[in-house]
Amino acid sequence: MKSLGLYKKEKLCSTRAIELLFATGGADFTRLHYPLRAVARRDSVRRSDAPVAFLISVPKKRLRHAVERVLMRRRIREAYRLNHRNYSLPDGIRIDLALIYVADKPLPYPVVENALARILKSMSAHFKPEEPGTEQ
Numbered sequence: 451m452k453s454l455g456l457y458k459k460e461k462l463c464s465t466r467a468i469e470l471l472f473a474t475g476g477a478d479f480t481r482l483h484y485p486l487r488a489v490a491r492r493d494s495v496r497r498s499d500a501p502v503a504f505l506i507s508v509p510k511k512r513l514r515h516a517v518e519r520v521l522m523r524r525r526i527r528e529a530y531r532l533n534h535r536n537y538s539l540p541d542g543i544r545i546d547l548a549l550i551y552v553a554d555k556p557l558p559y560p561v562v563e564n565a566l567a568r569i570l571k572s573m574s575a576h577f578k579p580e581e582p583g584t585e586q
Contacts, residue, residue, distance in 0.1 A: 456531050462503040462546050467493060471546050479576050483565040485553035486526070490573055493546045501539045504530065504547040518556045526551065529563040536567075537574040545577060 462468060470476050471491050479490040496503065506526050508519040526549055539545065549566070 454531060454535070456527070457500070459498040459500045460503055462505040462548070464496075467496065467503070467546050468505065468548075471548055479573055481569055481572055482552070483568045483572075485551060485557050485561065486565045486569060487550045487552050488569045488573065489548045489550070490545050490577075492577070493544045496544045496546070498544070501543060502534065502545045502547050504549060506530075506549050506551075508551040512551060512554055513556065522551050522556055522562070525559050525562045526566065529559070529566040533563065533567050533570055537570040539574055539577055540579055543577055545573070547573070 462471075470493075471489060477489045477491050479488070481488045493503070506523050508522045508526075510519065513519045513522065530549070549569070
């Protein structure tokens, strides 16, 4: 059985990496699947061997009460923990991912999990190397 844990190396903590992710033109991938918005970029200089380093943001402007913000962070983290191994990336690619909650009220877990699964599916398709001989 695969380990379903989340580890420190999978968390995006570097201030520099976060600034680059949100800098103008810094993101390679941006998607909105309500209630989550995803921003991602390739990071070739990160030392961690985790393919994806992520952060979760639940803005105070959206959810005023700390209890609601913590609840949504936990729901997003749990959905990521259970679903991130289902979608693969090519070997050697390192991605920084930010998940931002955009709804104005707390939503049930199945809604969050569905949105996160769609984000991960489109992200793995976006960062997959193109097959030789295929043109778009």
